[in-house]
Each structure stands twice: as structure tokens, then as C-alpha cells.
Amino acid sequence: MHPDSPKPEPSASDQTDTDLFLALKAGRVEALSDLYDRYSNLVYGLALRVLSNSEEAEDVTQEIFLALWHKDNYNPTRGSLSSFLVTMTRSRSIDRLRSRNTKLRFLQRWKRISTAEEISANPLEQVSINERSQLIREALARLPDSERQVLEIAYFEGLSQSEMSQRLGIPLGTVKTRTRQGLLKLKQHLRDFIQ
Known part of the structure; x- marks a missing residue:
């Protein structure tokens, strides 16, 4: 290799979570793909355990990684990315359960009122x-x-x-x-x- 040639970028497997997260925040969108490859199974699996619904678990998985990309809510100095993703996934999944239960209760009340005519x-x-x-x-x-x-x-x-x-x-x-x-x-x- 010529001494003046640029050093090759380290592969995703060589980079830490913090390296990938900082690269993502610096505008390197491919870092999101690397983080997704690394943690999507963890996020999806947890969401599926909480929600017992594959479509909702997929939705939560997408939401989590979009939030990681668009929002500044993770601080690498305060804990591991995997712990952050687990906490965020659990929270979003529980919010969905509550929303689902609220909608179900509303429909049940609506049905009770409308069937009361009988x-x-x-x-x-x-x-x-x-x-x-x-x-x-x-x-x-x-x-x-x-x-x-x-x-x-x-x-x-x-x-x-x-x-x-x-x-x-x-x-x-x-x-x-x-x-x-x-x-x-x-x-x-x-x-x-x-x-």
C-alpha cells in the first residue's frame, strides 16, 4: 500500500456500537444499516414477546431504528446501545399494548351502547x-x-x-x-x- 493512500474504512464488525452511532450522527446512513443488522433481531424478538403480534413487532422495530437515526435520545457515555434499545423497545411495546387496550375498551363501550336497543x-x-x-x-x-x-x-x-x-x-x-x-x-x- 502506498504511504499516501487513504486508510480503508474499518468494516462494521470491527467498529464498536459507539463508533457506528457517531458515524450515523455524522450523516453516514450506512451506519444505520450496520446497527440494524447488529440489533434488529434483539429489538424484534423483545417486541414480539411483549406484543404477541408479528406485524406490530415489525412496526416497533422500524420505529426504534428510525428514532435512533432521527432523534438525539441516546448518549453513548450513559450506557450500552443494546441496553438503550431494550429499554426503548420495551417502552414502545408497552405503549402499544396500552393503546390497543384503550381502543378495545372504547369499541366495547360503543358496542354496549349501540346494542342496548335490543x-x-x-x-x-x-x-x-x-x-x-x-x-x-x-x-x-x-x-x-x-x-x-x-x-x-x-x-x-x-x-x-x-x-x-x-x-x-x-x-x-x-x-x-x-x-x-x-x-x-x-x-x-x-x-x-x-x-
Whole structure:
């Protein structure tokens, strides 16, 4: 090798986590690929254990590495990257579980209210039930068609988000976004009645 020729870059396997992280922060995007190769199995495996859902575990894995790339939330002097990724993965996965449970409880309350019409009730109760059912129909009607469609399919047909994605021919991420936005808007419209 000529003495003036540049030294070759060390391979990813020769670089420490800190080297790769600092390279990523310096704008070397290939360092993200190296870190992903090194830790994606760890992140995905933990997310899958917490969520018991491969699609959600994949989503969390992507979120974790995008956050590592875009945010300055890791400090190499405060601990190992693997510990940071484990902590972040556990936190994001638990947040998703809570969100999933919140949405499920909301849909269950919505279903209880709307199916209450089938319960025999005295005339005063029947008026109240009819009013609530009308409020729900009005709140649904105020949603954009795309959001109302996924909520109605989930509620009336019980399809999962993956099944809706296949039926509607749209990406799973789009179904998730429409569901989340629709539920938030529906909850906002019905906030006085679902306490």
C-alpha cells in the first residue's frame, strides 16, 4: 500500500456500537444499516414477546431504528446501545399494548351502547337508548368515508386490520392510521356520553 493512500474504512464488525452511532450522527446512513443488522433481531424478538403480534413487532422495530437515526435520545457515555434499545423497545411495546387496550375498551363501550336497543326497557330508558344510538350514528356520519369504513368493518364484521388491508387493497399502515384517526374523532364527538 502506498504511504499516501487513504486508510480503508474499518468494516462494521470491527467498529464498536459507539463508533457506528457517531458515524450515523455524522450523516453516514450506512451506519444505520450496520446497527440494524447488529440489533434488529434483539429489538424484534423483545417486541414480539411483549406484543404477541408479528406485524406490530415489525412496526416497533422500524420505529426504534428510525428514532435512533432521527432523534438525539441516546448518549453513548450513559450506557450500552443494546441496553438503550431494550429499554426503548420495551417502552414502545408497552405503549402499544396500552393503546390497543384503550381502543378495545372504547369499541366495547360503543358496542354496549349501540346494542342496548335490543334490551327490553321501559319507555323512558328506550328514549335514552334511542337518543344514544342516534348520537353514535351522527358521530359516525361526521367521519370521513375512509375512516368510517374501517370502523364499520371492524365493528360490524369483526375483521382485523390485516384482513381489512387485504379486502380494501390498501397498505396495513393506512388501515392503522384511518382506524386511529377515526377512533380519536369518534371519541371526541362522543366524549360527553362515554365516560
